[in-house]
Amino acid sequence: MSTNQFEALLDLTGRTALITGAGQGVGLATARMLAGQGARVAINDFHGDRAEAAATALREDGADAFAWPADVTNAEAVVEMVDAVESGLGPIDILVNNAGNAGPNESPLTPTPPFWDVPVADWGKWLGVNLFGVMHCTHAVTPRMIERGGGRVVTIISDAGRVGEPHLVVYSGAKAGAAGFMRGYAKAVARHKITANCVALGAIMTPPVAEALADDATRAKVERSYPLRRLGQPEDPAALITFLASDGASWMTGQTIPVNGGYSMAV
Template sequence: MSWLGLEGRTAVVTGAGGGIGQAVSAALAAEGVRVVLLDRDIARAEDLATALGGAAVALRCELTEPEQLAEAAARVEAEGGADILVNSAAILRPGTLDTLAEADWSAMLAVNLTGSLAASQAFGRGMLARGRGSIVHIASIAASQPQPASGAYSASKAALAMLSRQLAYEWGPRGVRSNCVSPGLVMTPMSAAFYADPEVRAKRESMVPLRRIATPEDVADVTLFLASDRASYITGQEMVVDGGLSQSLMGLVPRPGYA
């Protein structure tokens, strides 16, 4: 038995085919968890399920399609229900706010925020009925540090962090915990273009006190802890996984006599 004690549980991961979603799913499966992989790209989810073996099942699910989400939730509930939900699905449509199209703004909110609420409702109802469960939302340090030229991304992640806190307050008395993990700079398929230039990567690394870009596994480790009973008295919290980047603001301010 592992230290986390997650064996035999069922977890649902949205956006399971993405970089962080894949890492979280693999880490859960390694702990003996049955993982339900939700992704709008079913081929990507099925490839991951194959790689994880019998510990995973892939379901096509677009969070903005209520019928697909309801079908996925009904199937999971018929097989015993979810003990853990990880809301990892997210999209990015970059653009400055003076030119951002309303359609792009709405699309990001629909997936990053409303999709997380919809998944929490769909799989949380069973948790509430059983009086136990853990939900972990993947937010971002962009929730508290405005990220320029990223459209609605910062706003959607800030709202997601508050959604997590509100769920914790409303559902805590009924045995369901809600927390969020806020990664900093992470190497994922969605961010890979930012690191194509070695000079850009080196500059980014130099800004992080731990001097490296995070891996999806760094985020997965914290997610599993929050999902487990080792965090049974933690709810409504945001755990920042950024190598200290968000603590570096004052280091950018010139100070006489200090190099």
């Protein structure tokens, strides 16, 4: 395969991507990378000012970008968002389910008590965005993708969902649930030429993580958990997400692929 042929596989010109939780971090890096491959990008974020600032920056760089604030845990708000994106940018070809953590204001690095001491009422903040938010967005775009003959869905999970984290038990379950949902969904929609894959992350230096690891000693301790001896940057997973959204990944579906600096190994 020539360089030009490979570049053609990654070309997203004429396609529209919706990225949730894209006002900063991995979502914003993904939006930039998708736009760099020619895609029109819709920036979702819980915080409207953050979404608009991100879209404005992308437009200044020459991208066709659209901002829409919405809470992905609200199914009706998600349908309204999908309608608005398709009216503003065109039919959604690529969905990146990136919104996560414990909603808009809490990092997964925030210490939590043992699972048996966590009130049942607190489970919802983890399950709502990491599992139900993924399902809401995927549910909203799927009939449209089927009608148009295909699409790409990429869901961002965590290594907590693959190997488990003792201090993040509910979060681990929510991320594992999202991965299981993607596997079942991938089999259900494959005949419609829709692919569905997950990218599992280790610690990425997003703004909340950077704040939590501001102390050099704490950061060094976390880095020692990674064979590559560094934490991820948002661009690290964005590159794989972009590939999975492209024609280069047209024969990949139902997979969970780690981008984690070697924190855990996949067979």
